[in-house]
Amino acid sequence: MHAVTVTPAPHSAPKPAHEWAVELVGIDKRFGPVHANKDVTLRFAPASIHGLVGENGAGKSTLMSILYGFYQADSGQILVRGREVAIKGSQDAIGLGIGMVHQHFMLVETFTVLENLLLGHEGGPLLAPAVARARKEVEALERTFGLEVPLDALVSDLPVGVQQRVEILKALYRGADVLILDEPTAVLSPPEVAQLFRILERLRAEGRTVVLITHKLKEIMAITDHVSVLRRGAVVAEFATAETNRQQLADAMVGRKANLEVEKAPAAAGPVLLAAEGVNVVDARGVTTLKNASLTVRxxxxxxxxxxxxxxxxxxxxxxxxxxPFASGTLTIKGETLKAxxxxxxxxxxxxxxxxxxxxxxxxxxxxxxxxxxxxxxxxxxxxxxxxxxxxxxxxxxxxxxxxxxxxxxxxxxxxxxxxxxxxxxxxxxxxxxxxxxxxxxxxxxxxxxxxxxxxxxxxxxxxxxxxxxxxxxxxxxxxxxxxxxxxxxxxxxxxxxxxxxxxxxxxxxxxxxxxxxxxxxxxxx
Amino acid sequence: MSAGTGSDNLPWWATAVLLPVINVVLALIVSAIVILAIGEDPLGAMWTMVQGALGTSEGLGYTLYYATSLIFTALAVAVAFHGGLFNIGGEGQAYLGGLGVGLVCLAVGDMPWYLVLPLSVLGGAAFGGLWGAIPGYLQAYRGSHVVITTIMFNFIASSLMVYLMVNVLIRPGQMSPESAQFDKATFLPLVQDMAAAIGIQMNPSPLNFSLFLALAACVLVWAFIWHTRWGFALRTVGANENAARYAGIDPKKVIIIAMALSGALAGLLGVNEIHGVQHRLLLNFPAGMGFTGIAVALMGRNHPAGIVPAAILFGMLYQGGTELIFDYPSISRELVVVIQGVVILFAGALEHMFRPALVRLFTPKPAGV
The missing domain is CATH 3.40.50.300 (P-loop containing nucleotide triphosphate hydrolases)
Structure with a gap:
């Protein structure tokens, strides 16, 4: 079993400090007896996509919450464009050009996209002038980054993939230079993931920095330039993405050889134990949420x-x-049929x-x-x-x-x-x-x-x-x-x-x- | 990494004992300031209260008599609470429970008390339970919140009782709305008489056999909530209704049963008050005990082991307060209510005020920071 190699990322050669978009130096954070971050040093280069991987509880979220001002580090420094800063809340972070797209969207569902973007930036007692100004600015942003979003649609009417684009647009509209995305693909279909990645590449091309938190190693390999691995609160490995592979990353995450494949023999299917025939489910609003479902499991x-x-x-x-309960159809469990x-x-x-x-x-x-x-x-x-x-x-x-x-x-x-x-x-x-x-x-x-x-x-x-x-x-x-x-x-x-x-x-x-x-x-x- | 050290894991005794004691002490300090402000000696007043509540066999009897009623209504709150329900209707359920007790006692004639007691317990539990089960049904099947409906049911109970007492149950040829007196044979024995039988002399007080019933109810409630499959289902519904549904527990059924049990316990107040003391049906006998039971349950952490001492404390406030009014002419009935209110405020409403400080005190500091 090969040991985990901690290769210095290629960009760690000495460079002028301001060549980093954001630097976290020696970040240490404890919650009572839990040591969530241990002397973590991470540097994000401008115009790059930086992956952050680690198991649950490895300290990824704590680290990003410190960068976004939700928590204060016990010790360590944060440098933005070479200048040391104190981030006491998300307003400070936004002011410094740091934006975050949470796993669970922070959007008002009953507002339109434009109203959501405007939240907190109304700039006066009257809404109309602000709306007109915002529309112009947002349209410019949309063109620059290839983010297409229907500005006047209600957020609740949009598919999740589009809602996520609204979140990204919101961060950009607030001047985000560094964009942190927390597990952004968890709710997306593969085509939506591809679309998201095209947007991220466009952001990189426009000189923005993207920090991608994910546990999907395939995505790390597909889109990032650099990747840092956290384990038990500490950075245990950093790689240039081109010089690593999934197995190496997985091993670094768990600290031993990880088994990515499932070993199984071909199935020897027997009699049908569970069957559904034309099952429909209608919810309280009268919407059919399960349509004519038929399946068998042997x-x-x-x-x-x-x-x-x-x-x-x-x-x-x-x-x-x-x-x-189901509205129509039948279920058959071990040969016994149940009607609606x-x-x-x-x-x-x-x-x-x-x-x-x-x-x-x-x-x-x-x-x-x-x-x-x-x-x-x-x-x-x-x-x-x-x-x-x-x-x-x-x-x-x-x-x-x-x-x-x-x-x-x-x-x-x-x-x-x-x-x-x-x-x-x-x-x-x-x-x-x-x-x-x-x-x-x-x-x-x-x-x-x-x-x-x-x-x-x-x-x-x-x-x-x-x-x-x-x-x-x-x-x-x-x-x-x-x-x-x-x-x-x-x-x-x-x-x-x-x-x-x-x-x-x-x-x-x-x-x-x-x-x-x-x-x-x-x-x-x- | 997640060993047994959640950020708010206090040792059990800190939550169960230290926190309530701190709250009560603080409440007494505030009360002392109030007494000082009207120009009386706070220490003397407090001593009078303690002395009046515990110092004589008569005072102790009254304290425990009040505590008996409070144990029933607080257990009612606790059972509902573990099912995730906030039953504010203890007052109305106790009122109706008393009606059930009274009807039984009127009907049985001169049956001896030990035969009547099981029937009057059933009557009180059935009427109180029904009065709790209706809001439970409305919550489970109609989505009407029990907090709202139980308050409304308090008013309905009150009006219903006035109607019944004035028009139906009143003893003919009498002005005040009271029923005929029960037969002497049915009276629950007073604790003073029971004590006398074993040679202990006690001054007269209304304390009666219901005290033992209340203590038995504590044990039964404890066993029910924490040691039966039903209790498990109840606590699951209270903690996570979705998980209950997943587990094959029907939350609707559990909600109705929990409210019925809760109302039944509150209804047993009638045994103490009607069967034990008044020996006839009359108006307003719950006297706010149903509401005070909420504070007792909060202070007792919805656990019988906490409810008993909390009920005794509130019993002391009731009885000691009465003594206080006698001894200090400048202290009025209202001021005693203020003192009781301050205790409820600190013990109930502000119960978590000192929690964060205690958590900081008890969280082991990590080495090297």
Whole structure:
């Protein structure tokens, strides 16, 4: 196993200080006993795209929050264009030409794009003159950077990709010279990602600096000039992107050889265990969010569902798991057919041998305030062996949790620790352990590795493949195309609430899935 | 990296004991300033209050009698709270609960008290529970917030009771709206009589057998919330309704059950007040105990082990306050209400004021910084 090589980035040769757009020198930050940033020194060159990678909790967000003024560093300096500055809040950061595009957009949905851009820059009691002035300036920006945005559309009517462009435009309108993007591609379809990258390249060409925080190494390789790797709060490696590769970056992130591939034998598919036929879901507003969904999942196979977030995958999972009623169609679970309106809820689903790892871990799968042992029995609190009669026996629950933690390597192994205090990966392992414990015949899995670090991803993938090999049926919903392609034996693609296509693992390529995911907009692309 | 050291992880005793004690001490200091401002001796006044509440067997009896009612209404708040519901309707539920108790006691004739007690408990719990379950249903199926509906139900309960007492239940040929008295055989034994039976002399007070019922309710509530599958479902709904849905727990059902249980507990105030003391139905017997129960529950951290001492403290304020008015002519009834209000303010509304400071004090400083 080769050790991680810490190659000095090529641009670290001595240069005049002002040749850096932003320098973070010796940044140190603690939160109580947690050492979030350890003596971090990073330099971002002007007219470049700098990647920042690291596992969850490696300190990327803390570092960028310090640069954007949300936190103050305990020690260290920040230099902007060679001059030392104090950034006490986001207003200071904006004043210094630092802009940030958050993972969750900070837009007023009921305002138009132009009104959003104007927020905080009204410049007087009357709106009309400001609007006219802003329109001119924004149109100039749009031309310069090739950012096309309908200025008079309501933000709520725009697709996420366009909303993100509004965020970028907002930062530029406020004079951002350095633009920080936090996981910008998490919500985008592949064509939208390509569009975003074209915009970032244009920004670079116009002399702006882009800092890209992501955990997708492929994106780092595709677009950045330099990349810094953080691990446990410290910079452990810096590379010129051209001189490194995904494996090297992954190894640096986890501090050991990382396994990027999923090893699995061809599927030996058995009888159909889960089937849906023409299932429709209508939400409270009367919108059909899942249209005429039909699918089958056989014993011993993993069926992947690809799609941009919000195209009906969540509804599909919720219908199949009994959380959401369906308006028409039928479900067939292990040969038993359920019609619309028949009593079917999550407790019933579990009794039938169907387990569900939901997409949104903190919202659905655990209770943050509970000790781990109580989150570990969520959904199974009526199981006979966990108590006597009405009573829950905490000794047995704790012993059971300790056993699950041991089997799924949940750290720290403390059933009495509050669930919120576990890292995302360890929470997810606990949820997987709980749902796989009973050897369910059918497992529904949503975003199994969202917010999970690389080491835990490999472990979770191995568990899923193991369950498949034991002859269970698995339906996998994921926003990560790589994950879908690595694990699935068949792939369904969803767009706009419909299952628009099915591919076998052999015929699936990223571009084929990508254009199906994008639906009609595939034609507009390029 | 996330060991058991969240930024707000205080040791349990700091949250459960230190914080309430700091709050009460501060409230007493503020009250002392108020007493000083009207020209009385604050230490003397405080001593009178403590003396009046605990110093005599009569005072102690009254203190515990008030505490009994407060334990019921505070447990009611706590049960709803763990289900994520803020039940402000304890007053109305207690009122209706008392009606249930009274109807049972009127109906049973001269049955002995130990046979009547289970029935009057059922009557109080059923009427109070129903009065809580209706807002619960409205919340679960109609989305009407319980905070709003329970307040409204307090008014409805009040009007309903006036109607019933004036037009239906009033003893014929009498001016004041009161029912006939229950049969003597049904009266709950007073603690002074129980003490006398084992040779302890106590001065008369309204403290009655309901105290033991209240303590039993504490144990049952504790076991229910933390040691049953239902309690687990209740706490899951309270902490994260979506996770409850995912877990196959029906939040609608849990909300209705939680409000029914909450109302039932508040309704047991009627056992203490109607079955134990008044021995007839009358108006306004909850006397604000339903509201004070909210403060008691807040101070007791919605846990029976905290509710009992908090209820006794408030019982002391009620009883000691009465003594204070007797002994200090310049101190009026209103000033006692001020003192009670200051304690509620510090113990309830401002309970987290000192929390950040305590967190700083208890967070281990990292070495080398």
């Amino acid at each position: 014993a011993g196979e993993i069926v992947g569902v690809a799609g941009v977030a919000g195209n009906g995958q969540s509804e599909l999972l919720e219908v199949l798991s009994g959380m959401l 309106g028949s009593a079917y809820d999550p407790a019933d689903a579990r009794r039938r041998g169907l387990a569900h790892v939901p997409e949104d871990r903190l919202k659905l799968a655990v209770v943050k305030e509970f000790p781990a042992a109580q989150s570990a029995i969520l959904g199974y609190h009526d199981d006979k062996p966990l108590g006597r009669g009405w009573r829950l026996d905490w000794k047995r629950v704790t012993a059971k949790t300790a056993e699950l933690m041991e089997r799924f390597d949940v750290r720290p192994r403390d059933p009495s620790l509050r669930t919120a205090l576990f890292s995302g990966g360890n929470q997810q392992k606990l949820v997987m352990a709980r749902e796989m414990e009973k050897e369910p015949d059918i497992l529904l899995v949503g975003q199994p590795t969202r917010g999970v670090d690389i080491g835990a991803i490999a472990f979770i993938h191995k568990q899923l493949v193991g369950l498949r090999d034991r002859g269970k049926a698995i339906l996998l919903v994921s926003a990560e195309l790589d994950e879908i392609m690595a694990l699935s034996d068949r792939i369904l693609v969803m767009c706009d609430g419909e299952i628009v296509g099915e591919l076998s693992a052999a015929e699936a390529t990223e571009s084929r899935i990508g254009s199906m995911m994008a639906g009609v907009s595939a034609g507009e692309e390029q």
